[in-house]
Amino acid sequence: MQLELIRTDVSKLDEILPGGLFKGGVYIVHGAPGTGKTILANQVCFNHVKRQGSALYISLLAESHTRMLQHLSSMKFFDQRAMPRLYYVSATPTFAAEGLNGVVSLVRQELKRHRPGIMVIDGFSATRERATTQQEFLRFVHEIQSHAAAAECATLLLTSGIDPATDPASTMVDGIVHLNHELFGRRTQRTLQVTKFRGDGFLPGTHSFQIDDTGLTIHPRIEARFGSPSKRDRYVLSRLASGVPGMDEMLGGGLLRRTTNGLYGPTGIGKTTFGLQYVSLSSASEPGVFFGFFESPERLRTKAEAIGIDLQRLEERGHLEMIWRPQGEQDLDELGHEILAAVRRIGATRVFMDGYAGLQESAIEPERLTRYVSSLANEMRALGATLIVTIESRNILGASMELPSKGLSSLLEGLVLLRYAEVEGRVRRLISVTKIRDSEFDPFLREFTVGARGMEVGGTFTGFEALLSGFGREPQARTNYIAPNDAQPSQRG
């Protein structure tokens, strides 16, 4: 007989677990004080009661549940009407008077009285401390397990004590969830990790979470969650208009659908303008998402208006969603889930992310960035989106064109370079396509302008060379001539 699952409905926890907790399963929730065990357990209980179930919360702590509920009452999941179907009891007096046997007896009787689908035993580490021998403790765990299984009640044992990895009880329970908070520089990151889950697969590794008035908001690690995209990638060679006059010719007919494209260039050259024009073609059949870190939607709307684009109208019609996440202490996985949620919500095919630097700034562990972007891009492709991500070059002028992360170039299917070049004493804007996977493209450098109609790509830029170095000059044949008996190249003129 297959074991039935009980959903926790706590944020995305069920995506990390194989859909929830098994009925009758016993799970250790381990974490230092303040990591969120009590909030998580209460959230599970309140959610279960909301689905017409009943839950039992047994406390072995000296702190009263009255006090705990007082703190929880400001949480959005807290609902006074959940009680008494969510039943709180203190086992502290019984534990003090009768020890482990008393607790087992209490659990047995309370399971019979309330028939809960979820049971929480808070302060479980106290039972370990009370047991005089390891055998006595293991017998206690076994008895709790037997009663929970017989009652088909998923049980959470909350403990801040000994690390379950070295705890003999860990071999007996059906699953172990660790909650942790760690300091990176001046920034704290909370993480959740499932290290054991009997019966089915779970998402391994650590997953970040936050605690606010909604309780725990969990962000499964993007690389783990979308290691395999949620849908099959249906890749067919077809094109999507870029929205920039002259650009599609350079791209061989437009951007390839369901691809990830980099727009690389220095600050101020017109990357965001490119993005505004790209999402300006959003429609009912081609919805768009503009995800930015730097400029607020208000500023972007004004900027777009100046080049004749009415973003607000597109937003009002539901064809475009603008998301702005100013840089603060954003979590990389939170950002990833947010953008994917927007893509799913609107069914976006045009996605512009401005830009890669925002992701870099959010990354506590920069070494995972390439894998992260790769997984995010794979999922977006599978969802049918064509992504353009801006990548800012470090220098404004100069020959260096290094992408900010190792491996980034290989995951980009298209790469467009925007450059400034000084030519005959004037700064010109140049554009070139350096990569379009599986397709031909215009290899020539072109000049572009940013004016009242936005960005427009002009003709091939001829008559000069070394433009990508930032300093154009007339062809080498004339300028690089070295005269006999003269070590210095000759200068023009």
Place this chain on the structure above:
Amino acid sequence: MKTILIVDDEPDITDVVLTSLQDEGYRVLAAANGLEGLQRLSETNPDVLICDVMMPFMDGASMCARVRDDPKHRDVRIVIASVMDEATISKQFSSYDGFLRKPYRLGALLDLVATLAAR
């Protein structure tokens, strides 16, 4: 000397209430659940019973219903103290003389007990 019985499974609450009432000159007994509470009642006849609702083995509403059914304890004044609201409590048990929503102020409890004990 008036006798008060406090029935609550939360030891920190029981401890504070018990000592505060003793300081006020009451004789105070305590029990940690409904079954224990009934046992105390078989040993003594308190003037005021302060009873929590959500407790192990037997809840406060069931215990208080038994108290009301017992002619021996007809005159005991019952104060319900619970984290649940009064509307929810009254669906389970309504023959109480006073209600306090947890967490309550100690002063409010002492005033209520003084009023009920004086009747």
